[in-house]
Amino acid sequence: MARVYNFSAGPATLPRAVLEQAQADMLDWQGAGMSVMEMSHRGEAFMSIAQNAEADLRRLLKVPDSYSVLFLQGGAAGQFSAVPQNLMGNSAVADYLITGSWSKKAVKEAGKYGDARVAASSEDISFTDLPPRNSWQLSDDAAYVHYTPNETIQGLAFPETPDTGDTPLVADLSSAFLAEPLDVSQYGIIYAGAQKNAGPAGITIVIVRNDLLDQAQSTVPMTWDYAQQADGGSMLNTPSCFAWYIAGLTFRWLLDEGGLESISNVNQRKANKLYQAIDESAFYRNPVAEHARSIMNVPFLLANDDLNKTFLAEAEEAGLHALKGHRSVGGMRASIYNAMPEAGIDALIDFMRDFEARNG
Ligand SMILES: *Cc1c(COP(=O)(O)O)cnc(C)c1O
Numbered sequence: 001m002a003r004v005y006n007f008s009a010g011p012a013t014l015p016r017a018v019l020e021q022a023q024a025d026m027l028d029w030q031g032a033g034m035s036v037m038e039m040s041h042r043g044e045a046f047m048s049i050a051q052n053a054e055a056d057l058r059r060l061l062k063v064p065d066s067y068s069v070l071f072l073q074g075g076a077a078g079q080f081s082a083v084p085q086n087l088m089g090n091s092a093v094a095d096y097l098i099t100g101s102w103s104k105k106a107v108k109e110a111g112k113y114g115d116a117r118v119a120a121s122s123e124d125i126s127f128t129d130l131p132p133r134n135s136w137q138l139s140d141d142a143a144y145v146h147y148t149p150n151e152t153i154q155g156l157a158f159p160e161t162p163d164t165g166d167t168p169l170v171a172d173l174s175s176a177f178l179a180e181p182l183d184v185s186q187y188g189i190i191y192a193g194a195q196k197n198a199g200p201a202g203i204t205i206v207i208v209r210n211d212l213l214d215q216a217q218s219t220v221p222m223t224w225d226y227a228q229q230a231d232g233g234s235m236l237n238t239p240s241c242f243a244w245y246i247a248g249l250t251f252r253w254l255l256d257e258g259g260l261e262s263i264s265n266v267n268q269r270k271a272n273k274l275y276q277a278i279d280e281s282a283f284y285r286n287p288v289a290e291h292a293r294s295i296m297n298v299p300f301l302l303a304n305d306d307l308n309k310t311f312l313a314e315a316e317e318a319g320l321h322a323l324k325g326h327r328s329v330g331g332m333r334a335s336i337y338n339a340m341p342e343a344g345i346d347a348l349i350d351f352m353r354d355f356e357a358r359n360g
Helices: 016-025 044-061 075-087 101-110 226-231 241-256 259-280 305-317 342-359
Strands: 067-072 093-098 115-121 145-147 169-172 189-193 204-209 297-302 332-335
Touching (some): 067 075, 075 101, 101 145, 259 297, 297 305
Parallel strands (some): 145 169
Antiparallel strands (some): 189 204
């Protein structure tokens, strides 16, 4: 049976090598006589899986020792509430940069726990560009500034880390986690749901600077209390063991592929090819300002919306899966995460050219 090229935004395609390893381990993980799903999270076997995953992630991202790495449940959306509850204990003010659907949801949720302010927004231009730096209104008393480096739905990305002075920067990196090297020391908190670029659904990685561990509101739920989870090795409750293990295999795959410098070159090349194919044609179009285009999620519109259904049906038949754009943007979206092979991009471009030749 052939595997399709899966362009889903998430849960998303995983590296074949990771799936094959999981398959080989399924009935008997390294002589344990059982699968990873069946073992105690406190036993030696799973402890080694968990610790190796963290060590490999630290190696990939060069995470400084002054940061804790947590593996939590509840998804990235859970962090929309965990972040304010963990950081708004001293000052209940926070600034949010609104650049797409996910940051909009994040600020709304944070408003339940404090004064979550929209410091800048590009909603007036349908998130086709970033709000210019000179329009940002940052608060002096903000506990943190929250932003979404890569907006999964709009395909809008910050080309560089925003400078927020001494105010800790919090990033929802879900759809660009491990897509390219990153200077972790520029961030107070980085969080990411694994199911976009780092593993299956069910586990959320939170990287938090240790000096921020004492700012929680007293009502923060125990399982979302970063300080307690850091102390307890992310095991205050039974963690999402199998997802943690698969994320660990994905980190190992990335190291084997040469790490983040190497995957970032591939990602850049894949994205450039696809954007070039879109820009060269009068039949396809990407609405995002060139300097802020995502290398992970590439939305594109057809000149004639009436052809959307045919495009999707024929793409599916050609083994190109889940290209339908989010309903708020329309058209198509190709999510081209780390695990999407370059051959998948080539196949998509070939299909797009052929479809244009027949319908353009
Ligand atoms: C998918 C996504 C989320 C939501 O993730 P869940 O794990 O489903 O809660 C949040 N932020 C961004 C940027 C995403 O891409």
